[in-house]
Amino acid sequence: xxxxxxxRGLPCPTPVxxxxxxxxxxxxxxxxxxxxxxxxxxxxxxxxxxxxxVEVSEEDGMFHxxxxxxxxxxxxxxATATAESPSPSGEKRVVVLSSDVMGRGEEELGxxxxxxxxxxxAESERRPWRLVLFNRGVLxxxxxxxxxxxxxxxxxxxxxxxVCGTCLDYFGAKDKVAAGxxxxxxxxxxxxxxxxxxxxx
Amino acid sequence: xxxxxxxxxxxLLPPGELREEILVGLDTPDDAAVYRLDxxxxxxxxxxxxxxxxDDPYRFGRIAAANALSDIYAMGGTPLSAMNxxxxxxxxxxxxxxxxxxxxxxxxxxxxxxxxxxxTVDDDEPKYGLAVTGMVHPGRMLTRKGARPGxxxxxxxxxxxxxxxxALKAGFLSEEEMExxxxxxxxxxxxxxxxxxxxGARACxxxxxxxxxxxxxxxxxxxxLACEISISSIPLYPRTQEMxxxxxxxxxxxxxxxxxxxxxxFDVSMGEVDRDILYDPQTSGGLLVALPPDKLxxxxxxxxEGQRWFRIGEFFARSSPIIKISA
Numbered sequence: 001x002x003x004x005x006x007x008r009g010l011p012c013p014t015p016v017x018x019x020x021x022x023x024x025x026x027x028x029x030x031x032x033x034x035x036x037x038x039x040x041x042x043x044x045x046x047x048x049x050x051x052x053x054v055e056v057s058e059e060d061g062m063f064h065x066x067x068x069x070x071x072x073x074x075x076x077x078x079a080t081a082t083a084e085s086p087s088p089s090g091e092k093r094v095v096v097l098s099s100d101v102m103g104r105g106e107e108e109l110g111x112x113x114x115x116x117x118x119x120x121x122a123e124s125e126r127r128p129w130r131l132v133l134f135n136r137g138v139l140x141x142x143x144x145x146x147x148x149x150x151x152x153x154x155x156x157x158x159x160x161x162x163v164c165g166t167c168l169d170y171f172g173a174k175d176k177v178a179a180g181x182x183x184x185x186x187x188x189x190x191x192x193x194x195x196x197x198x199x200x201x
Numbered sequence: 202x203x204x205x206x207x208x209x210x211x212x213l214l215p216p217g218e219l220r221e222e223i224l225v226g227l228d229t230p231d232d233a234a235v236y237r238l239d240x241x242x243x244x245x246x247x248x249x250x251x252x253x254x255x256d257d258p259y260r261f262g263r264i265a266a267a268n269a270l271s272d273i274y275a276m277g278g279t280p281l282s283a284m285n286x287x288x289x290x291x292x293x294x295x296x297x298x299x300x301x302x303x304x305x306x307x308x309x310x311x312x313x314x315x316x317x318x319x320x321t322v323d324d325d326e327p328k329y330g331l332a333v334t335g336m337v338h339p340g341r342m343l344t345r346k347g348a349r350p351g352x353x354x355x356x357x358x359x360x361x362x363x364x365x366x367x368a369l370k371a372g373f374l375s376e377e378e379m380e381x382x383x384x385x386x387x388x389x390x391x392x393x394x395x396x397x398x399x400x401g402a403r404a405c406x407x408x409x410x411x412x413x414x415x416x417x418x419x420x421x422x423x424x425x426l427a428c429e430i431s432i433s434s435i436p437l438y439p440r441t442q443e444m445x446x447x448x449x450x451x452x453x454x455x456x457x458x459x460x461x462x463x464x465x466x467f468d469v470s471m472g473e474v475d476r477d478i479l480y481d482p483q484t485s486g487g488l489l490v491a492l493p494p495d496k497l498x499x500x501x502x503x504x505x506e507g508q509r510w511f512r513i514g515e516f517f518a519r520s521s522p523i524i525k526i527s528a
Contacts (some may be wrong), residue, residue: 013371016448038452045473046448165443174439182443186373 003027007043008035008062015039016046019067023050024190032065040065050187051130051160093128094195095121097137100145102201114140117201118150127159128199130191133180134164142168142176151179162188203456204411224339225276230419231344232275232406235337243339247272250286250330254366254484255383256376258297262304263387265329268409268485270312273335274394275407275488277343280312280335285319288328301329309333312389343397343405345420348491350518352403354428355500356511357393358385358487360413360478361441363451368444382438386485393488393510396503400496408486412457414465414479414524416489421522429525430514432468432475445474445481453482461524468528479526491516 005022007015015034022030032043040056040063047054047067055066101110102117118140121127131154133141140147141163155161161180168174168182192198202210217227224243225235233247249269253261266283273280285305289298306316314333348354365382368374376383390407397405408416413435417428457480467476492500497512504510 012452013367013449017371036452038450038455041455042448042450044448045446045450049447165440169439174442181446184373184440184443184447 003030005030005032007039008033010039012038012042015043019043019046020050023047023052023067023069029066029068032067034063034065035061037063039063043067050190092130092194092196093126094130094132094191094198095128096132096134096192096198096200097140098135098200100136100139114201115147115150118147118154122150122153122157127154127157129195130160130162131180132162132164132183132188132191134167134188136167138163138167138173138177139171141179142171142173143178144176145178148179155179162191164188203453204415204460205456224342225344229344232272233278233335235276235278235339235342237339241338243337243342245273245276245278245335245337245342246332247335248286248330248332250288250328251484252326252328254362254386255369255379257383258300259304260383260387262301262306262329263308264304264383264485265301266305266308266331267387267389269331269333270308270314271390271407271409271485271488273333274390275343275405276335276337277341277394277398277402277405278335278337280309280314280333282315282317283309283331283333284317285321286328286330286332287319287321288324288326289321290325290327291323293327298327301327305329305331308387308389312391341398343394343402345404345406346422347404348420348426348428348516349403349493350426350516351493352491352516353494353497353512354417354430354514354516355490355492355497356408356413356436356487356513357390357490357509358388358408358485359436359438359441359509359511360408360481360483360486361438361444362386362484362486363412363453363481364441364445364449364478365438366484367451368440368447368449371449373444373447373449374440378440379438385438388485390488392505392508393490396500396508396510397488397490397492399503400492400500402490402492402496402500404491406489408483408489410453410482411460412454412480412482413486413489414461415457417524418461418464418522420489420491421524424520424522425518426516427519427521427523427525428514428516429527431527432471432479433528434511434513435479436509436511437478441478441481442474445478450477451482454480457482464523466523466525468526470528471526476526
């Protein structure tokens with residue numbers, strides 16, 4: 001089953017808002033109809049930013065966008081209640097890094113441990129679906145951090161590294177991100193809610 | 202309206218009357234029109250109004266006025282007087298309209314000008330702006346054209362207002378999260394204009410609806426000059442990239458991109474998001490100033506403490522006018 005969102009004739013940014021609402025309801029697959037290239041590009045980009053795959057087909061000046069959650073089941077119904085959280089079939093392991101050190105107490109030791117943790121994770125066969133970096137954790141992904149090689153390795157193996165934009169702003173490091181993609185609370189919350197298993201370091 | 206549509210409409214008008222007093226008119230489109238009174242004085246005329254870009258009525262009024270005044274500053278002029286233009290649904294209540302006008306008047310007052318009157322129309326959607334009259338010395342006005350190869354390009358406000366306003370409309374951002382952007386839009390371009398005049402700028406325009414690239418392209422003559430800007434030097438308001446990556450690109454950015462097709466060369470490493478930001482239509486954007494590199498220090502020294510400015514590129518000789526974006 002698939003939900004159809006008819007966003008034809010709606011001004012920007014309404015098509016994106018309607019797509020977001022459908023994804024928030026837990027739709028795993030949906031078709032969005034739009035009638036202009038701006039809406040096509042914006043909805044495509046939004047869906048991609050939410051970890052969905054998008055296929056576009058054009059017909060008589062109208063665009064059909066087929067959106068599917070990555071790793072989502074072949075057939076999944078949209079939840080009707082907004083409170084119901086999505087239940088993906090594939091395992092979605094999420095590792096949350098809320099600090100640039102591992103454990104409390106000795107800070108220097110904590111840094112060594114964090115680097116070792118990420119290096120080991122990068123080599124592990126059981127790689128997570130996403131890494132979420134917030135608070136001081138974002139400093140692991142900025143220029144000069146010795147954890148960059150491990151994060152880049154994880155990213156190259158398909159792990160999505162989400163770096164909290166508000167936190168980067170706070171540390172004045174927005175233009176220094178060297179790994180992962182800058183994210184926001186909406187996506188971070190979404191990630192943690194759909195996670196089948198999340199580990200906080 | 203997009204630049205392409207506007208050009209089509211203007212082409213249908215009969216040619217304007219030729220008078221030697223018209224220094225800048227329909228035939229030489231610029232930020233504002235300039236009408237010479239005598240050898241020392243010329244009047245600068247401009248008009249600008251739009252729908253609310255933020256929810257707070259006072260701040261909307263300020264931004265609309267700063268945006269209208271900006272055209273006078275982009276010509277190197279001094280604002281003298283302004284007239285309000287108001288479209289307003291009475292159902293929203295007169296208190297809200299009073300707040301919009303208060304914001305506008307405060308900005309005009311800050312500019313050292315006075316509001317003399319205005320006109321109101323009942324409408325479904327609020328719109329506000331001003332017609333502003335300013336004064337400039339005919340020999341010292343700043344126009345779009347005039348940059349030369351080797352000149353530096355300076356921008357005086359960050360980019361991103363179109364994308365962030367779209368995100369605000371979509372509920373992806375709150376007005377509190379846009380604080381820096383709102384303040385940036387409400388800020389006058391007066392100091393930047395005075396510094397450009399003091400430093401002997403060769404050309405100047407302001408960044409508004411056609412985006413950074415659209416307005417920069419207007420600074421290039423039909424042949425002989427091109428401009429290279431460096432993407433890493435472009436200042437952005439907070440969260441612009443994040444919101445652009447989530448599809449918050451206003452329709453105007455696409456129109457601007459289509460209009461400039463074939464005139465912009467991007468470094469291959471640049472992603473779609475960064476490209477779109479350069480086309481993003483701005484509300485009350487900064488000034489784009491062309492000046493010789495040895496005048497940059499004078500420009501900087503003429504700005505008051507805390508006034509931001511960014512050197513973003515350089516003009517160079519080339520037969521066809523293009524904009525190159527380097528990584």
